[in-house]
Amino acid sequence: MHGARGDGRGTRKQVNGLMPLIVQKYGGTSVGSIERIEDVARKVIKTKEAGNNVVVVVSAMSGETNRLTELAKQMNPNPPARELDMMLSTGEQVxxxxxxxxxxxxxxxxxxxxxxxxxxxxxxxxxKARIQEIDAKVVTEDLKEGRIVVVAGFQGMDSSGAITTLGRGGSDTTAVALAAALGADECEIYTDVDGVYTTDPRVASKARRLDRITFEEMLEMASLGSKILQIRAVEFAGKYHVPLRVRSTFDDGPGTLITYEDENMEEPLISGIAFNRDEAKLTVLGVPDQPGIAGRILGPVSEANIEVDMIVQNISQSGLTDFTFTVHRNDYEKTLKILQGINDELGAREVYGDTKIVKLSLVGVGMRSHAGVASTMFEALAKEGINIQMISTSEIKISVVIDEKYLELGVRALHTAFELDDEDAQVSIEGKSSD
Amino acid sequence: MHGARGDGRGTRKQVNGLMPLIVQKYGGTSVGSIERIEDVARKVIKTKEAGNNVVVVVSAMSGETNRLTELAKQMNPNPPARELDMMLSTGEQVxxxxxxxxxxxxxxxxxxxxxxxxxxxxxxxxxKARIQEIDAKVVTEDLKEGRIVVVAGFQGMDSSGAITTLGRGGSDTTAVALAAALGADECEIYTDVDGVYTTDPRVASKARRLDRITFEEMLEMASLGSKILQIRAVEFAGKYHVPLRVRSTFDDGPGTLITYEDENMEEPLISGIAFNRDEAKLTVLGVPDQPGIAGRILGPVSEANIEVDMIVQNISQSGLTDFTFTVHRNDYEKTLKILQGINDELGAREVYGDTKIVKLSLVGVGMRSHAGVASTMFEALAKEGINIQMISTSEIKISVVIDEKYLELGVRALHTAFELDDEDAQVSIEGKSSD
Structure with missing residues (x-):
């Protein structure tokens, strides 16, 4: 499957005769020391010697970006972004x-x-600059000459020539964007996990590595706290249909390939179970059910730059309704104060909050055409005595909020109910978490 | 004399209306910590608020270039120069x-x-790249907008876009080259001494700071171990007649202005006395006085990449001659071995060496038209019982080699003989050496 490509997949631009082009990206941990950089060089050369052209994108050595940020903060606790980018970009340059x-x-x-x-x-x-264009002529020239090309991730320049950075995790985006610009046959993101799992192996020991996952599912998994790939990189890959593979820096497994629906695969019903422990829930109880009430509640919250995730409002009874939403736990206190401040003005009965919750999501493109997924999910949770506090759905995802103490139990119940279990899985899979 | 210029000197290009343009350069020690960088900012702003446009050139923080070099050497004891330049250039970027x-x-x-x-x-x-061209349009634009412009010293790029470095001390060259390209009114090199002295104040307590020195004298002083200014920077300044001033980062004195002869100044006879303790002397005694003998002696030395400074060969008596030259003390043992190896082949009587010597030089454009300088020099030394072992002369310099134990005595004798003494000088001028 991997290495020199001969699987007849649709031909892409050929830079150097018939040699396939692989873009590889290695993060800060993978290049964290002289010895690890030497290991990366060996992996890169192995790919090259298997008959591929290779472009490598690397991050700053682990800890370096923090060191530079601290130095800037010594000068100015709120360092100007233009100069900070100038400094931070030196990390990858080394x-x-x-x-x-x-x-x-x-x-x-x-x-x-x-x-x-x-x-x-x-x-x-x-x-947090966004890539607009890549003119990678110089890379193509080097590849033609048989050279391995190494590119600094995370950085670019604007039209005036100023150095910009793409924000934390931006090296993934650099790799995907370069792969798109060069028409690469595959973009491999090397990380400390060996692929995308059906769920976090630390929570459900029967979690299974997925050989493939669709781009849309990956997007849902990524935004739900499976922090393998930067979400902007996944979006970018989707836009240009870049074949993207997540692999481990530290072993030789095939990893997980992110695919596109037009490749007409057999879709499994459910690909994975994601969860997020970082949210808190807030409810405005007994608020008059009038037009515009949601805006009056959320307006002051968004003005305070607090991001809202799930929003649920039930049908009203006797002219009063309950309005519930979730925010990041770090924003919980601030949000609670805002709501208490507008409580009287809203004519609400009470403001109530809860930080001891967890969001649990089923993800799978297959569920689009299967109405039964939700009921199977709710039944599986009910059978374990787990009460559902909130529900929200999208085309390829169902999320529920439950008491955080039921997280592991809920994940395992759903993992079994949707037949994701790997019966051969070892109980101990430490260090292979996708969280 | 200094600050906003109103001295009617020939008008140079005016970037921003009638505001004079000052280029300032601060070395690694001057920007060695957050606090020192804040001090530099204050000096720069003071110059700006005095009514000047200001461009500042800075080096890497002291120690940073060594840290990066060490990191590269961990990867490769002989790091490839192209990649090393990529790394080192991050120092000034920070x-x-x-x-x-x-x-x-x-x-x-x-x-x-x-x-x-x-x-x-x-x-x-x-x-060790050399600057070919500067297109500083972007700097001019910023100055017009009233901004202070900060430029990384020591670095540039070649025609292919690769990052190059100019070698140690290259920030001086960057500053001078920018001053030339922008038509600056003055280029100020800030360092840890407050100007160029008639000689090293640690050796002769009556040493005097020079208000002015000609470009050619500065060149001789710089190459003779007065390590204030990088010699290539002085050459560059001479080529484009950039008004160059050496000043102290740590006080507000006027420093020393490097001038050009066409400014028609009254030339003093002698500007300064330089010396070099780092040389060693080697003599091939009783070698046949045949054509090509100098080449047969120095050929193997230069093939071993050993630089030769002074060379003296006396007229021969009885067909035999003595051939003497000096090398850096670090190369003494190696050179001695080479000479011993070719001794028989040369038909020489003996090879003899001495590391306990010092070179002492009088520098001054005034001596061109004064034949008496040499005799005054030799008399002054003879009066103190100092024997002269070698002599070599150039248009504006006379150098002699003497026993190193006479260094201080010789410098003081010449300093007085050529009327350079500052009668008000304090005895203790520690930390203001020009060595």
Missing amino acids: TIALLAMAIEKQGHAARCYTGAQVRILTDSVHS | TIALLAMAIEKQGHAARCYTGAQVRILTDSVHS
Whole structure:
């Protein structure tokens, strides 16, 4: 499946004769020391020697971005974003040089480039710039010459030539964007887990690694706290249909391939179970059921830059309704105070909150055409005595809020109910969490 | 004399109306900590508020270049120059960001740029690239907008866009080259001494700070171990007649202005006395006085990449001659071995060496037209019983080699003989050495 590609998948642009092109991305932990960078060089060369062109995207060595941020904060607790980007971009610049040195030491030709040098053009929103265009001519030239190309992740430049950064995790986006621009045959994201799992193996020991997952499912899994891939990278991959694979830096497994629905695969009903322990729930009780009431409640919350996730409002009885929503736990106190401040103005009976909750989600493109998923889910939870506090649904996801103490029990019940269990799974899978 | 210029000197390009333009350069020690960078910001702003446009060139924070070099050497004891330049250039990139932050914190608008961003184009000789061209349009734009511009010293890019470095001390060259390209009214090099002295104050307590020194004298002083200014920077300044001033980062004195002869100044006879303790002397005694003998002696030495400084060969008597030259003390043992190896082949009587020597030089453009300088020099030394072992002369310099134990005595004797003494000088001038 992996390595030199001969599986007849639709031909993409061929840079160097008939050699397939692989873009690989290694994060901060994978390049965290001289020894680990040498290991990465070995993996890169192995891919090259298997008959591929290789472009490698790397992050700053682990800890380096924090060190630079601290230095900037010593100068200014609120460092200006333009100058901060100038500083932070040096982190990857050191890594690309070291990796190129390592590759050359191991006998292969390499060239390294900053984001600006391969003309990764972004908007001017410093610290969270978005890629607009890549003119990777210089990369193509090097590949033609047989060189391995090393590119700094996380950074680019705007139209004025200023250095920008894409925000934490932006190296994933760099890799995917480069893969799209170069028409790569595959973009491999190397991380400390060996793929995407049906759920967190630390919670359900029978969690199974998925060989494949659709782009939309991955998007739902990523946004639900399975922090394997930066969500913007997944979106980018979806937009340009970049074949994306999550693999482990530390073993040689095939990982998980992110695919696109038009590839006409047999869709499983449910791909995975995600959960999020970081949310808190707030309810405004007994508020008059009038038009505009939701806006009057959420307006002041959003003005305070607090992001709201789930929102539920039941049908009213006797002209009063209950309005419930969730926010990040860090914003709980602030949100509670805002609601208490507008309580009288709303004419509400009471404001009530709960931080001891967890959100649990079933994800799967297959559920689009299967009405029975929700009822199977609710039955499985009920059988374990788990009360559902909130429900919200999308086309390929059903989320429920339950008491946090039932998290593990709920995940395992659903994992079994939807036949995701790997009967051969070992009980101990430490360090392979997808959380 | 200094600050906003109103001295009627020939008008140079005016970037911003009638405001003079000052380029300032601060080295690694001057920007060695957050607090020192804040001090530099204050000095820069003071110059700006005195009515000047200001461009600031900075080096990496002291120690940073060594840290990066060590990291590279962990990967490869002989790191490839191209990748090493990529790494080293991050040192100044951090400083420019911090200085821009400091200036903005103190209420002035600032913009910072890498060498590549202000298009400092160099050749492709990594680690000791030479500046070929500067297209500083972006700097001019910023100055017009009233911003202070901060530029990374020591670095540039070649025509392919690769990052290059100019070698140790290259930030001086960056500052001078930018001053030339922008037509600056003055280029100020800030360092830990308050100017150029007639000689090292640690050796002669009556040493005097020079208000002015000619470019050619500075060149001789710089190459003779008065390590205030990088010699390439002085050459560059001479080529474009950039008014160059050496000043102290740590006090407010006027420093020393480097001038050009066409400014028609009254030239003093002698400007200063330089010396070099780092040389060793080697003599091949009783070698046949045949054509090509100098080449047969020095050929193997230069093949071993050993630099030779002074060379003296006396007229021969009885067909035999003595051939003497000096090398850096670090190369003494190696050179001695080479000479011993070719001794028989040369038909020489003996090879003899001495490391306990010092070179002492009088420098001054005035001596061109004064034949008496040499005799005054030799008499002054003879009066103190100092024997002269070697002599070599150039148009504006006379160098002698003497026993190193006479260094201080010799310098003081010459300092008095050529009327350089500052009769008001304090005996203790520690920390103001020009060595």
